[in-house]
Every structure is written in structure tokens, then in C-alpha cells.
Amino acid sequence: MSLQSALQKLASYRKNNTRASQEIFKEGLIVLKSGGVSKLGDEGWAFLEQLTLSAIDIGRLDIADQCLKQLSEKFPGSPRVDVLTGVRMEATESPSTVLSFYDELLRVNPSNAAIWKRRISVLRRVGKIDKAVEELNEYLDTFYTDVEGWLELADIHSSCNQYHSALQALSHALLLTPQNPFTFLQFAETAYTSGDVPLALKMFLVVIDMNESEDEDTIPLGISVRAWWGTKLCSRQLVSSPSTYTSDSNTPVPKNIKLIDELATERVLTAYSGEQGIQARGLVSKWMSAGR
Amino acid sequence: MSNNAVSLYLDPQIRDWVLFPITLVMILVGILRHYVVMLLQTQPKELSRAAVREQRALARSQILRATAGNSPIPRPFYISISQHLSDAFAAGTYLKDGPPKGDNPSPPPNPITDPAAMDGMMSGMKTQMVMMVPQMIIMGWINFFFQGFVLIKLPFPLTLGFKSMLQRGIETPDMDVRWVSSLSWYFLNFFGLNGLYRLILGDDNSADSSRDMTTSPFAGGAAAATNPVQDYNKLFKAEKDNLEFSEGLHNWVGSDVESRVLRKYGKLAPAY
Numbered sequence: 001m002s003l004q005s006a007l008q009k010l011a012s013y014r015k016n017n018t019r020a021s022q023e024i025f026k027e028g029l030i031v032l033k034s035g036g037v038s039k040l041g042d043e044g045w046a047f048l049e050q051l052t053l054s055a056i057d058i059g060r061l062d063i064a065d066q067c068l069k070q071l072s073e074k075f076p077g078s079p080r081v082d083v084l085t086g087v088r089m090e091a092t093e094s095p096s097t098v099l100s101f102y103d104e105l106l107r108v109n110p111s112n113a114a115i116w117k118r119r120i121s122v123l124r125r126v127g128k129i130d131k132a133v134e135e136l137n138e139y140l141d142t143f144y145t146d147v148e149g150w151l152e153l154a155d156i157h158s159s160c161n162q163y164h165s166a167l168q169a170l171s172h173a174l175l176l177t178p179q180n181p182f183t184f185l186q187f188a189e190t191a192y193t194s195g196d197v198p199l200a201l202k203m204f205l206v207v208i209d210m211n212e213s214e215d216e217d218t219i220p221l222g223i224s225v226r227a228w229w230g231t232k233l234c235s236r237q238l239v240s241s242p243s244t245y246t247s248d249s250n251t252p253v254p255k256n257i258k259l260i261d262e263l264a265t266e267r268v269l270t271a272y273s274g275e276q277g278i279q280a281r282g283l284v285s286k287w288m289s290a291g292r
Numbered sequence: 293m294s295n296n297a298v299s300l301y302l303d304p305q306i307r308d309w310v311l312f313p314i315t316l317v318m319i320l321v322g323i324l325r326h327y328v329v330m331l332l333q334t335q336p337k338e339l340s341r342a343a344v345r346e347q348r349a350l351a352r353s354q355i356l357r358a359t360a361g362n363s364p365i366p367r368p369f370y371i372s373i374s375q376h377l378s379d380a381f382a383a384g385t386y387l388k389d390g391p392p393k394g395d396n397p398s399p400p401p402n403p404i405t406d407p408a409a410m411d412g413m414m415s416g417m418k419t420q421m422v423m424m425v426p427q428m429i430i431m432g433w434i435n436f437f438f439q440g441f442v443l444i445k446l447p448f449p450l451t452l453g454f455k456s457m458l459q460r461g462i463e464t465p466d467m468d469v470r471w472v473s474s475l476s477w478y479f480l481n482f483f484g485l486n487g488l489y490r491l492i493l494g495d496d497n498s499a500d501s502s503r504d505m506t507t508s509p510f511a512g513g514a515a516a517a518t519n520p521v522q523d524y525n526k527l528f529k530a531e532k533d534n535l536e537f538s539e540g541l542h543n544w545v546g547s548d549v550e551s552r553v554l555r556k557y558g559k560l561a562p563a564y
Contacts, residue, residue, distance in 0.1 A: 109338055110340060110341040111338060111339055111340060111341045111343075111344050141345060142341055142344055142345040142348070143344070143348070144348055144349075144351065144352045144355075145348070145351070145355070167369070168369065168372070171364075171365040171369040171370075171373070172373070174364040174365050175355055175356060175359055175363075175364065175365065175373075176355065178359055178362075178364040178545075184364070199366065201550075202366075202546035202549055202550070203546060205546065205549040205550055205553050206364075206545060206546045206549050208553055209549050209552055209553050209556070215556065215557070216556075216557050216558055249366050249367075249368045249369070250367075250368060251366060254550040256550065256551070256554065256560070259554055259559050259560065260550055260553075260554065262559070263553070263554065263557055263559050267557075
């Protein structure tokens with residue numbers, strides 16, 4: 001592989017924030033060996049950061065140390081290099097050592113968001129969930145616009161079966177990225193798990209409504225299949241016993257729930273109409289008719 | 293009046309020893325100033341956690357309000373966030389120094405005594421000085437050596453209105469307006485070189501001096517200083533009212549989503 005194409009690929013990974021560590025490492029090594037860092041100029045440092053992260057990711061700590069040494073020589077005391085050093089320490093050192101390293105950095109500069117986030121992730125990893133949630137709440141109270149943080153908080157809450165809190169965290173994430181259907185889908189699934197079926201149904205329908213490329217004649221793909229399945233699950237429960245489902249959020253059950261159920265059945269079956277789907281179709285239609 | 297072929301003949305030495313040097317000196321001074329300003333700029337001071345929180349609290353409620361008309365979250369969730377924020381604003385939870393004590397509002401701190409604000413003011417003054425001093429020197433140099441020189445003839449005719457702009461320093465009533473005097477050439481460069489600087493130094497350069505003429509050094513400092521002195525308590529109180537307005541506007545995007553989806557798939561008659 002030539003140096004030029006390797007560099008181009010790496011730059012596009014950087015731009016899109018792709019975590020393709022194996023590929024980055026493979027191509028990064030070519031660039032590193034051929035001494036391309038000095039030729040890259042200012043971009044070379046970003047490349048070194050990228051290579052360090054992916055090297056740690058796949059466990060080639062020798063390469064990571066090599067890059068990290070170059071970076072810390074060039075930028076002593078830079079917060080970005082501090083973060084990298086921390087990540088590198090997390091790979092081998094004990095969590096308590098890493099935590100005290102982060103504590104020290106945060107004491108010097110309390111508003112360093114990246115270090116703060118790493119610290120929270122270490123706390124979660126060592127099982128101090130209560131401390132992690134507490135810190136994460138404080139972090140999000142300061143840096144409200146961090147969607148990643150809200151999703152992480154929702155994940156922690158879900159893992160502790162605190163679905164109501166998870167929904168609240170997700171609602172903040174939704175406020176920040178109202179254009180992202182995947183956040184809506186996560187909200188819907190969390191609501192379904194928490195037992196708030198009407199709310200889940202509405203949110204699944206919002207996901208479907210957001211997908212503008214799909215209509216009657218197309219086969220549902222990707223996120224739509226999941227959303228239609230969710231819709232079907234919700235509407236099946238609501239059709240069979242509409243009055244027994246109470247909603248914590250006081251979401252009303254839609255009037256034409258029968259129609260929605262029919263539509264969902266139809267759409268889910270359409271999703272299984274392709275070459276591969278045709279074998280599973282029999283199973284799906286059996287499930288559809290059995291539930292009533 | 294300019295019908296006679298050429299009324300003046302300019303010595304080519306004027307071009308080589310006056311016109312080009314003035315232009316060159318101005319360009320070089322602009323580039324030099326760009327680098328001096330870069331040296332003078334101090335790192336922005338790190339904000340404490342509480343200060344960041346105070347600054348961003350407003351953005352938080354603005355995000356909430358911006359989505360109110362077509363909100364992605366159901367009403368109970370919206371109300372709980374909105375209520376939480378307005379309670380916090382009323383109680384002053386987000387203020388840097390904690391909730392205010394007592395009823396009397398504290399006077400805004402004096403920028404002269406506040407070191408953080410003073411820093412901002414000083415850096416503004418410093419850059420302003422770097423802008424002003426070289427311009428004054430160049431103008432003095434031109435006035436001293438080249439006063440009353442005619443440097444160049446513009447290749448297009450102009451109306452008499454441009455006379456005061458192009459022939460500053462030459463008090464003749466009937467010279468053609470197309471002749472440009474040395475002092476006017478200086479001013480033309482002063483206002484016109486920005487495009488060239490942008491080409492040489494990039495978009496975000498500090499070589500251009502014409503835009504500093506619009507602000508006095510003290511006004512610049514004061515404008516920078518008002519920012520940290522903002523009374524967040526008052527802003528929060530105002531934001532609280534805005535939140536209440538938006539609460540009334542709230543409309544969940546999912547409130548009639550089922551009919552929209554049914555219509556899209558032809559299960560329900562279109563609404564129109």
C-alpha cells in the first residue's frame with residue numbers, strides 16, 4: 001500500500017471519528033516506518049494521537065509508547081496529551097493509580113471535560129456505579145450539551161433497571177439531537193422495557209415517521225425494521241387489552257390502534273419478503289396469528 | 293477642464309522612490325503588526341467549573357425552549373425539565389457564587405478592581421496601541437518627506453466630489469481629480485490593503501488597521517470587560533419568564549404521529 005493512499009484513508013478516519021483500530025494501526029505503521037510524520041507538518045501530530053489510540057485499542061503498547069513519547073516531547077503539559085497518557089495508563093496500571101492521576105489533573109484544572117469523562121468511565125469500570133452516576137450528573141450539569149454523556153447516563157441507569165431515570169436522561173439527549181432517529185428508538189425501547197407501552201408505541205411511530213425514504217411500496221430496511229417490530233409488539237398488547245395498560249407518562253392509547261396493528265403486521269411481513277427473508281417469513285406469520 | 297492631453301508629467305523617480313516605498317512600507321508594517329499582536333495575545337484564562345456552569349446554564353434553557361413548538365419529548369418530561377430549570381433559576385443554583393443572600397441585589401463588581409476584567413481590558417489596550425503607533429509614525433513620515441507630492445494618475449475619470457478624498461494635502465482648485473496626492477495614497481492603502489493581508493496572512497489576521505479606527509482603545513476594552521461582569525442573576529430571572537411562555541407552546545412531536553403514519557401508508561384518508 002502506498003504512503004499517499006494510507007494517509008488519505010487515515011485522514012478520512014480522523015474526520016469521521018471512525019474507530020477502526022485494526023486498519024488504522026496497519027496503515028499508521030506504514031506511515032510511521034517511512035517517517036511520514038515529519039512530512040505531514042501540523043497534521044502529523046493529529047495522526048500520532050490517532051495511532052496511539054488505536055495501538056492501545058489493539059494492545060500494541062510498544063507502538064503507543066513510542067508515539068506518546070514523541071507527542072509529550074512536542075507538547076509538554078498539553079491537556080490532550082494528558083488524556084492520551086491517562087488512556088495509556090488505564091491499559092496497564094491499576095485503576096486506583098489511574099484515578100489518582102486523573103484526580104491530580106482535575107485538581108490543577110477542574111474544568112477539563114475530557115479528563116473528567118475518563119475519570120467517570122474508570123469509576124464505572126471498577127464498579128463504583130453510584131460514584132460514577134454522581135460524577136456524571138455533576139459533569140452534565142456543567143457541560144449540558146454533551147450528548148455522549150447523556151447516553152452514557154441512560155445506559156448506566158438501564159443497566160441498574162432504573163428505567164425511569166434512563167428515560168429522563170434520554171429525553172435530554174433527544175432535546176440535544178432531535179434529528180437522530182436512533183436516540184428516539186432507544187427512548188422507545190427503554191419505555192417499552194419500563195412497561196410504558198403507549199409511550200413506546202408513540203416513539204416507535206415517530207422513528208417511522210422520521211424515515212422519509214420509506215413508503216408503502218418499499219421494503220423496510222435497517223432501523224425501520226426494528227421500529228416496525230417495536231410498533232407491532234406494542235400494538236399487539238394494546239389491541240388485546242387496551243384498558244389494562246396504564247402509562248406513567250399519561251400517554252393516551254391511540255384511537256385507531258386496530259389500524260396501526262394491521263399496518264404494523266403488514267409492514268413487518270413486508271420486511272421478510274426478500275430473498276433471505278422468505279424462509280423466516282413463515283415463522284413470523286405464525287407468530288403474528290398466534291398472539292391474538 | 294482636463295481636455296488638454298497631459299497637463300502634468302510625473303518624474304518616474306517619484307514612482308520608484310515614493311509611490312512604491314509607501315505601499316511597501318505599509319504592507320510590511322501590517323505584516324509585522326500581525327505577528328506582534330500574536331505575540332502580545334495572552335492565553336484566555338481557564339474558567340472554573342462553577343463559572344462554566346453559570347455561563348452554560350442559559351444555553352440549556354434556550355435549547356429546551358427552541359424545541360418547544362415541536363418538542364421531541366412528551367409533555368410530562370418537558371414539564372419536569374422546565375420546572376427544574378426555572379426553580380433553579382429562581383433559587384440561583386447556577387450562580388457562580390451560590391444563591392444570593394438577602395433581598396438587596398449586589399452591585400455589579402467594578403471592572404477596575406476585578407483582576408479578570410482588568411486583564412481583558414489591558415490586552416485590548418495593548419493591541420490597540422500596536423495598531424495606532426505605527427500608523428501615526430507612517431503618517432508623520434509621509435507628511436514630513438512627501439508633503440504635497442502628486443504620486444499617480446488614476447486610469448479612469450472621477451467627479452469633483454472625490455477631490456477631497458484623492459488630493460488631500462494639495463490645495464489647488466482646478467487640478468484634475470484623477471491625480472492622487474501622497475497623503476491620499478496613504479489613506480487609500482490604509483483602507484484598501486485588507487484584501488491583500490487576507491491573501492498573505494489568512495482570513496483571521498490582525499494586520500488590518502482600518503477597522504480599529506471605528507473603536508477607541510477604551511471602548512474596545514470596555515466592551516470586552518462587560519462580558520464577564522454580566523449580571524447572571526438578572527438574566528436567569530428573565531429566562532424564567534421565557535421558560536413559562538414556552539411551556540404553554542409545548543407540543544409533542546408524537547401527539548398525533550399515528551395519524552400521520554397511517555396517512556402516509558394510505559390507511560387513513562388524507563387530511564386535506
